[in-house]
Amino acid sequence: MRFAIATLGCKVNQYDSAMIESRLAARGLIRCEFDQPADVYIVNTCTVTDRADSESLRLARRARRLNPKARVVMTGCFAQANPAALSRAHEVDAVVGLARPDDLERAVIGDAPERVMVSNLRKVRGEIELKGVAMEGQTRAFLKLQEGCDQFCSFCIVPVSRGASRSVEPRRVIDALDQLHERGFKEVILSGVHLGGYGRDLDPPVELAHLLEMVAERSPIGRIRISSLDPEELSDGIIAIITSSEKFCPHLHLPLQAGEDRVLGAMRRRYDTAFYRDRVERVLEAMPDAAIGTDLIVGFPGESAEEFAASIKFVESLPLAYLHVFPYAVRAGTTAAKIPGKVSPAEIKRRAAAMRRVGERKRTLFMERFIGQTLKVLLEEQRQDGGIGGYSRNYVRVLTRSPSDLSNQEVEVEASFVEGAQMVGQIVSVQGRDAARAEAN
Ligand code: SF4
Helix, strand or coil: CEEEEEECCCHHHHHHHHHHHHHHHHCCCEEECCCCCCCEEEEEECCCCHHHHHHHHHHHHHHHHHCCCCEEEEEEHHHHHCHHHHHCCCCCCEEECCCCHHHHHHHHHCCCCCCEECCCCCCCCCCCCCCCEECCCCCEEEEEEEECCCCCCCCCCHHHHCCCCEECCHHHHHHHHHHHHHCCCCEEEEEECCHHHCCCCCCCCCCHHHHHHHHHHHCCCCEEEECCCCHHHCCHHHHHHHHHCCCECCEEECCCECCCHHHHHHCCCCCCHHHHHHHHHHHHHHCCCCEEEEEEEECCCCCCHHHHHHHHHHHHHCCCCEEEEEECCCCCCCCHHHCCCCCCHHHHHHHHHHHHHHHHHHHHHHHHCCCCCEEEEEEEEECCCCEEEEEECCCCEEEEECCCCCCCCEEEEEEEEEECCEEEEEEEEECCEEHHHHHHC
């Protein structure tokens, strides 16, 4: 049986798709591309905006056209949040919500007891399958230790689509890190839908700081990254653990969302700009070369031209390494969708472009600081022309060359110059050996 899977949305969805794929492969199913004839098409949907919903349905129609006899199975956030909308579509054979991997497998092989299988994840505690997965072409593994969210930021549908916050017990996290080490992974990204909410649902509750302390002590993996933490959840304790352990990469992603206090309030974020600045400064005091990145939404309903100008000024004043800029897009069912004062699409586009320009300047400035210095880079797949890329511990994208295959090796690269979004440099040492000797071997 051949299956194809299309994934919409964020890294968490990509992670879930990789999990689905590995389960189906273990059952002997063969994966093919989504534009090829398959027996089953799976659409791992996203519902972050109304547009994402339409795209999920478009993919279902496309699958049906590719093979009218195929089974079309919808899963992911849209399936979870609005199964009725998907089950109305005649192209769709089955709708399976999140946290039901066995039912998804049954739907794929045509053995599902029902056409729509969705639990209320705000009431039922869905299991989180724990398994490290690597994204295509990457040597880093993602480990999802937390699902769902209880925060209800006004623009976000995640607490509905992914349900209540739930976490994996520390002991299982440590076992998973051991297994990833045995499989040869040298870098792991601890991820979650709202990682800052980690452990509050466990009995007894566990603080994220406690988990990170255990990871620092017991993880055999030498490069650990934390995917994202909301600013108010980055405690001094967490900063101290990350700073004092060599295993944690000096890289944090702290979503700011808006650089203006009234807008932050309307977004129902739980900090103000002064607090955010304090967190960034605290991290950089302890780790001056750390990369701090952020997410920003521009054109939030009611965001005036003056507020946007203040936001951009605030972001410009922060020593950030990169920005991910999201033009606001309406999501029905969120509080923000009902806020008056919608910003016009053209103006949202203009604001996104302006904020992205700030982001590009910041990224270049951050990278230029390391020219002439040595960066520890975990190399990814070797290209046929001898080029090979990877990320430094502080999240600089580095491109270098190697005559021998050094995939999945941590090497030291002397940074020479910045080219677009990446640093170009020369390998000077391969895990303790010098580069000349490595070449001779
Ligand atoms: S904390 Fe993150 S996941 Fe939770 S509601 Fe806010 S934006 Fe969404």
